[in-house]
Amino acid sequence: MAGPARESHRWKWLLVSPALFVLLLAASGPLVIVLIYSFLSPGNMGGVSWDPSTEAWFRVFWSRDIFEPELVTLNDSHLAIFWRTIWLSFQTTVICAVLGFPTAWFIATRSARTRMVWLFLITIPFWTNLLIRTFAIQEMIRSNGTINTALLWLGVIDEPLEMMFTEFAVLLGMAYVFLPLMVLPLYAAMEKLDFRLVEAGYDLYASRRQVLWHVILPLVKPGFIAGSILVFIPSIGAYVTPRVLGGGKTMMLGNLIALQFGQGRNWPLGAALAMVLLVIVVVALIFYLRVTGSEERARNGRA
Amino acid sequence: MTEQTRHEIEITGVGKVFGQGETAFHALRNINLTIRTGEFFTLLGPSGCGKTTLLRVIAGFEQPTTGSLSINGQSVVGLAPNVRTVNTVFQNYALFPHMSVAENIGFGLKMLGRPRAEVAATTDEMLRLVRMESMAHRKPAELSGGQQQRVALARALAPRPRVLLLDEPLSALDLKLRKDMQSELKRLQIETGITFVFVTHDQEEALTMSDRLAVMNAGQILQLGSPHEIYNAPSERFVADFIGETNFLNLKVTARDGSGATVGLPGGATAQARLAEGISPAPGDTVPAVIRPEQVQLCPPGEGDMDGTVTGAVFFGTDTHVHLTLSDGQPFTVRRQNSADQPEPANGTPFGLRLTPGALQILRG
């Protein structure tokens, strides 16, 4: 009895071993390196010198006065960037959810054949390079870009709206880029939705809004959870969009990290910031799964 | 409208067409039907005849293409399902998977905005009614088919609808459970006094449970009546064939009187026959007639109304179906009550066939 079972178990391990190997090498390896770097001192021309130090971690949160190193203050600019990163990512997720829900609903309620066409259209942006798409948005919103030109011509505004290098610009760019990542899992959840349950809701005196709230939303929640994770995590680490559309004023964590490895020539600080990014993602995930998990477990009884 | 037989649902000339032009499909054709308050009414018919469509029209999920529909004397054409005092027990139950049994049952009342205490009290009452008190906190996925069915019933009954629509609620259950649920349904209907409109394609279920039933085929109602009327006085071949076993004979009318006719039987004897509603055959016409196998007795040859020769016999426990050929070659089946000392009739044995008075019914068409 035990023999064949254990045998097949060994086989399974053999089957996943290439994946495990890659994961170990490609994920854990760099992570360990980054972690080690964060406890070293910056080298003169970038890189690190092998003097153990917690200075980088200290600098993540605090800053020293240049002339009086004993004068320690909270590092406001870093904290502002952390906060902006979390807040913009959260807003991006909410915007994607709000826009993604009707989009996914629209697709899921088409006939089977046209659905494929709509899904195809949703994935088209993935075909183009992210940078190009972001520059396209820049082209639309800059001072003499498409939107301002059109509004000026129509006489709606007298002088161009300043949209570039604002949080709005970053938000617009990220919502645009990540929307499909919300729509696709939502669509997958809606496609499985039993529309007879919707009818049952109407039959039991629920209004349209009540059916949406009490029947449809709870049933497509797995799609919301998957979509939110897929949008939130890359938003937290976004680099290209805030770089192109946000400029230096609305920097996000990804840009700050890049800065330390580039012009800043402070690799340990960059490494420590990268670890902070990881911690933010993990904490957000745990929090999110906690909040949604309890009901989720109950639903899983269905399977 | 007298108090005894108030009309709960009145359906007048309802037709339903799906699609347009070449692909148009008439799912319902000129349905006229009144369902009385507090009765157990059954729609019976083969698959695809439009039973579900008719229920969906009553519930408000489909709008009739033609005709009108009123519930409790008020026209409901154009009204959405959530404002009709009609609840449905869906064929697949359609229980909300993310809610517990109790939440499912309380859903309707909650949507109606009833106070919490009332919702809880009614939910408890319904749980007791369907004997599910111990499972109030389970999820539908943790219930057996029969239990899910009871929850679906309780959920639909909780808001005290005027009418309960049941779409083949028992079709997914095994035979034993099905029998239990049949009597349970009947008990609930009597206890609550709610009008039940029940859909089935099982003729036995229809006969045992209904106060009245309508036999449907191809989007039309062929006959409407009590189980007794439908069984004993079918108006056309489809109805007679769909309900129970039966013998069809082509007979010649020899004389007419007010409510019936005299027909010539194979072998030369004559017998009185009842007429289906709305027909008036003339003497000399050949008409289709029907006679139930249990309304004929076997007797010694020459002593009955007809003669036949045994071609086979099938033993069913309580009775035996004896297949014969009549003197003019038409096949005929007699159902004979079994007794221990009675030998099985051998092939080729001649018998006389004696008809029970009133057994013969002349059909339409």
Ligand SMILES: Nc1ncnc2c1ncn2[C@@H]1O[C@H](COP(=O)(O)OP(=O)(O)OP(=O)(O)O)[C@@H](O)[C@H]1O
């Ligand atoms: N939405 C629709 N579009 C087109 N045709 C439909 C639609 N709904 C039902 N029909 C057709 O109408 C006819 C009646 O369907 P209905 O579901 O009422 O049958 P039924 O009597 O309930 O059958 P069953 O016993 O199999 O449930 C069927 O031929 C079906 O194909």
Ligand SMILES: [Mg+2]
């Ligand atoms: Mg049906």
